[in-house]
Amino acid sequence: MQQFGLKLAANLQIGDLIILEGPLGAGKTRLAQSIGKGLLVKSEITSPTFVIVKNYQGRTPFIHADAYRLLDSPIGGLQDLDLDTENSVTVVEWGKNFANQLNDQYLQITISIIDEFKRELKVSSVGERWKSLNL
Ligand SMILES: Nc1ncnc2c1ncn2[C@@H]1O[C@H](COP(=O)(O)OP(=O)(O)O)[C@@H](O)[C@H]1O
């Protein structure tokens, strides 16, 4: 997971949106942490479940969001939070229903739990930006 996150991060640029799906404990936060590390974020990246959004600075601004608490919420979604996604790399856990509010192009990574230590990643994408991505 760590290696994948670092490799992915090396390919990311300002404006990119990454959606992370998968059940609780799948490793979405772990993956977001390694993406942040790959983006050279120096401060500790902690789960944004309770605050929904955390902002960091690495080689680019890095937004780490968790939309879990918005799934059943009367608040419309992430578009009300004024995220500066155009000038950042953005990772949203549980974000698939909100992706369209943030960007018309995005990479979606769905994590399945195989066993205690093993995970399977399914990568899909929307938009031209991701067509040439080679991981
Ligand atoms: N290969 C792996 N990749 C990611 N996490 C793993 C892996 N194997 C075990 N884990 C454990 O699974 C948990 C994933 O937690 P977390 O990243 O918070 O999940 P989520 O954000 O999807 O709820 C962590 O406790 C981590 O140590």
Ligand SMILES: [Mg+2]
């Ligand atoms: Mg999480």
